[in-house]
Amino acid sequence: MTTTDGLVTSAVFTSAVTLTPAEPEHFDLAFTATTQPCPWPKAYGGDLVAQAAAAAMRSVTDGKSLHSMHSYFLRPADIGATVRYEVELLRDGRGYSTRQVRAFGNGKPVYVCLANFAAGEPGGSFHAGFEDDVPAPEELPSSAEYLAGRSGGTMTDASKAYWSGGRSFDMRHVPGPVYLTVEGKQTPHQAVWLRPFDRLRPVDGLSDAQRDQAALAYVCDYTILEPVLRVLGLPWARPGLVTASLDHAMWFHRPGPVDDWLLYVQEAVAADTGRGLGTGRFFTRDRRHLATVAQEGMIRTA
Numbered sequence: 001m002t003t004t005d006g007l008v009t010s011a012v013f014t015s016a017v018t019l020t021p022a023e024p025e026h027f028d029l030a031f032t033a034t035t036q037p038c039p040w041p042k043a044y045g046g047d048l049v050a051q052a053a054a055a056a057m058r059s060v061t062d063g064k065s066l067h068s069m070h071s072y073f074l075r076p077a078d079i080g081a082t083v084r085y086e087v088e089l090l091r092d093g094r095g096y097s098t099r100q101v102r103a104f105g106n107g108k109p110v111y112v113c114l115a116n117f118a119a120g121e122p123g124g125s126f127h128a129g130f131e132d133d134v135p136a137p138e139e140l141p142s143s144a145e146y147l148a149g150r151s152g153g154t155m156t157d158a159s160k161a162y163w164s165g166g167r168s169f170d171m172r173h174v175p176g177p178v179y180l181t182v183e184g185k186q187t188p189h190q191a192v193w194l195r196p197f198d199r200l201r202p203v204d205g206l207s208d209a210q211r212d213q214a215a216l217a218y219v220c221d222y223t224i225l226e227p228v229l230r231v232l233g234l235p236w237a238r239p240g241l242v243t244a245s246l247d248h249a250m251w252f253h254r255p256g257p258v259d260d261w262l263l264y265v266q267e268a269v270a271a272d273t274g275r276g277l278g279t280g281r282f283f284t285r286d287r288r289h290l291a292t293v294a295q296e297g298m299i300r301t302a
Helices: 011-016 045-058 143-147 157-165 208-222 226-232
Strands: 020-022 029-034 065-073 082-092 096-105 108-118 169-174 189-196 242-252 262-272 275-284 289-300
Touching (some): 045 242, 065 208, 169 208, 208 275, 226 275, 226 289, 262 289
Antiparallel strands (some): 020 029, 029 082
8 A cells, every 4th residue: 555645555444344333134253344445356265365465364353363263255346345254153162162153255255264263272383484595585586576667468557556566565576576476487386585564553342463374364365376377477567367266274383463564485386278287485574483374376377
């Protein structure tokens, strides 16, 4: 989001996950939220994941933490639309709780997920690492710096502005972006440094730790299919390219700060028959592994 004084902020994210309680129609609890503006024909899928995560978290009041989500995208949601989230309290146990969240747009289901929560208990600790040769974010251009003075493909002024400053997070690619062309080799691997444009604001109904989990759920969808696009040689601005999120899984391993730089290490697992599967892992700068993502998406070329 760009303010009237030209500053970019993270308010798009915090506005997206600000929920309004509603009277439930189908299940135990209900909330409404608004999808953010974006220059595409449909709302951003990360809005739905983050809003559903926020709704599920607001239904768990005994201190358990969200540790996994498994989602399906059923229909496109409209941009700037009010989406209704209905939460079903499936189970509340001593160690774990489970919620089902269904999102409705224009009276039809658009998204569904199962979210699981854990109280936590003593046990061993391990986390995977990443390669040592990843450049620091300060050595890489921001999206705005990369796109300045560039044009091509289907990129419009609106999409350029959105990629540059409309997504709440500064994103810096290794080996390079796939906005207009595939920068670097067509490999099934890439990494993205990301950080909110400014300190994340408080969100009503969520603790700071819950807001940070919602932030990871929100931002993960922007680039998770990019390693698949990279290995196929398909930049975002390629004429005729259409993508859509199909299903999504996310695991939260440990808490960690989201206001500083995170490295999102990604890999293409498979691509065929118009679908691609990508995985990603979020690390802090001191190499703590915070979360893991897997997503299958539609990749259609004219």
